[in-house]
Amino acid sequence: MSEARAQASRVGQRNRDWYIDKAVEIIVFIGGISAIIFIVGIFVFITKEGLGFLADTFDFKEFFFSPNWRPTSEANPTYGILALMAGTASVTGLAMLVAIPFSLGAAIYVAEFATGKTREALKVLVELLAAIPSVVWGFIGLSIMNPLIIDLFNVPIGLTVLNAGIILGLMAAPIMTSIAEDALKAVPDRYREAAEAMGATRWQVIFKVVLPAAKNGLLGAVLLGVGRGFGETMAVLMATGHAINIPTSVFDSVRALTATIAAELGETANGSDHYQALFTIGIFLFIITFLINLSADLIVRGVRKG
Amino acid sequence: MDSGSGMAISTTDLNLWYGTFQALFDVNLEVKPGIITAMIGPSGCGKSTFLRSVNRINERLGYVRITGEINVYDRNIYGEDVELVQVRKQVGMVFQRPNPLPISIRDNVLFGYQIHGQGKTASKSDQDDVVEDALRQVLLWDQVKDRLNAKATGLSLEQQQKLCIARLLPVKPRVLLMDEPCSALDPKGTEAVEELLWELRGKYSILIVTHNMAQARRASDECIFMLLGKVVEHTETETMFVTPKFEETENYIEGRYG
Numbered sequence: 001m002s003e004a005r006a007q008a009s010r011v012g013q014r015n016r017d018w019y020i021d022k023a024v025e026i027i028v029f030i031g032g033i034s035a036i037i038f039i040v041g042i043f044v045f046i047t048k049e050g051l052g053f054l055a056d057t058f059d060f061k062e063f064f065f066s067p068n069w070r071p072t073s074e075a076n077p078t079y080g081i082l083a084l085m086a087g088t089a090s091v092t093g094l095a096m097l098v099a100i101p102f103s104l105g106a107a108i109y110v111a112e113f114a115t116g117k118t119r120e121a122l123k124v125l126v127e128l129l130a131a132i133p134s135v136v137w138g139f140i141g142l143s144i145m146n147p148l149i150i151d152l153f154n155v156p157i158g159l160t161v162l163n164a165g166i167i168l169g170l171m172a173a174p175i176m177t178s179i180a181e182d183a184l185k186a187v188p189d190r191y192r193e194a195a196e197a198m199g200a201t202r203w204q205v206i207f208k209v210v211l212p213a214a215k216n217g218l219l220g221a222v223l224l225g226v227g228r229g230f231g232e233t234m235a236v237l238m239a240t241g242h243a244i245n246i247p248t249s250v251f252d253s254v255r256a257l258t259a260t261i262a263a264e265l266g267e268t269a270n271g272s273d274h275y276q277a278l279f280t281i282g283i284f285l286f287i288i289t290f291l292i293n294l295s296a297d298l299i300v301r302g303v304r305k306g
Numbered sequence: 307m308d309s310g311s312g313m314a315i316s317t318t319d320l321n322l323w324y325g326t327f328q329a330l331f332d333v334n335l336e337v338k339p340g341i342i343t344a345m346i347g348p349s350g351c352g353k354s355t356f357l358r359s360v361n362r363i364n365e366r367l368g369y370v371r372i373t374g375e376i377n378v379y380d381r382n383i384y385g386e387d388v389e390l391v392q393v394r395k396q397v398g399m400v401f402q403r404p405n406p407l408p409i410s411i412r413d414n415v416l417f418g419y420q421i422h423g424q425g426k427t428a429s430k431s432d433q434d435d436v437v438e439d440a441l442r443q444v445l446l447w448d449q450v451k452d453r454l455n456a457k458a459t460g461l462s463l464e465q466q467q468k469l470c471i472a473r474l475l476p477v478k479p480r481v482l483l484m485d486e487p488c489s490a491l492d493p494k495g496t497e498a499v500e501e502l503l504w505e506l507r508g509k510y511s512i513l514i515v516t517h518n519m520a521q522a523r524r525a526s527d528e529c530i531f532m533l534l535g536k537v538v539e540h541t542e543t544e545t546m547f548v549t550p551k552f553e554e555t556e557n558y559i560e561g562r563y564g
Binding site: 201212 | 361408409422
């Protein structure tokens, strides 16, 4: 009898394992929701800093449609980001023209052709390429690409849309390669087997079966590259020439939204109109990149479900 | 080309290795044209391996090595002058799990037709005829004729498997290989596919691998029993199931091992 009672009381006891289990559960939960807390925190912070400008000086028409960014003018400061948007868009656009063929080609090679050690080595190298700091890329743009472009095209200045677009394209290509390769690998092997058994060649399998089946994932990869292009700061600051200008050719210097914040924020008075205007640009960038990444994510998820 | 033995498939001293593992030992087989031949045997006996080497789809693995000959209508498909694409055009393959491509039903039927060049010059109405003819042959036309542009992956498993057979037909193969085509299907689907096999019998030489003894008995003219990479017995189906020559065959058929 007493044996049974002892057994029963032991069942009711909470031992060490129970506490460890609970503690781990709580720690993992905090880790899990921290991303949400941080992103909400960042959004609240930049909104708070930019709010004064948004409420008082902000003029929707001037902000989005005026090419004049003259925040330091004594008499009549204007805050138009049209030229900056054009700068960011032109550099990102050119970067995608560079990055899409590179990354797609690399992804197809790694996912469909390379085997064994070649494949592993390439994957590591691609990831290594993605880890190069952006200031190093900026330095390459400034000291290698700049004189190269001046010599090659006989133009007065090499810090242009072309320079920044190529640099940014090379920067975005590794991450796009990684994602595109995942998308290609996610195509079930039985599709390839089916097509090959019918006598399709390697290229026919890739172009008629694998790429169409992976198209959502590939689109997601491109969108993430675009997001990367919008958000990139340091390399763009160093390679664009940082001149406010709506470009008419790839040999024009431009200035990007991100670079403007980076270059000017340190020189503004805390809380001034200029300071708050820069934060408003920050809100704008935040919303754009958020939307791009969100749609990329939704598109990639779509392909997993389907 | 048909001046030789006239066999649909004949092999001489076929040995096959996966890396260092030997999966087939001196296989000498003759599969007659125009009939259904079933291959039975326990898991790992090499029947799927044999089937897959007749379409040369085994080579995808990259570490497969073969000695001996496999002749399809008296032509060694491993010969040096043979083009892989032509082998696969002549020898169609149906897989265990239905694997229609994630494109429309119509495009699935036209896939092989187009990659083999015939589809490029064909007009739309010619293509329509090809699609209808192939789908009618597999008894699928009436079920899908109103949704030819729907995704093939949305069909039932039975319909998918029939479609996988249908898409082989437009390039006019002479041999159809089927690797347990009914193992993913329910009894009704199995019955429907077996019925289809009888429909196709005569027009094509069919070699079917099955785990299902009853299916082999119902749906084949001749039967090959394999064990541990070797052919044990090859006779008419009726003979094998009533009076098997070897003890191994008898034990397997009666379910003493599997």
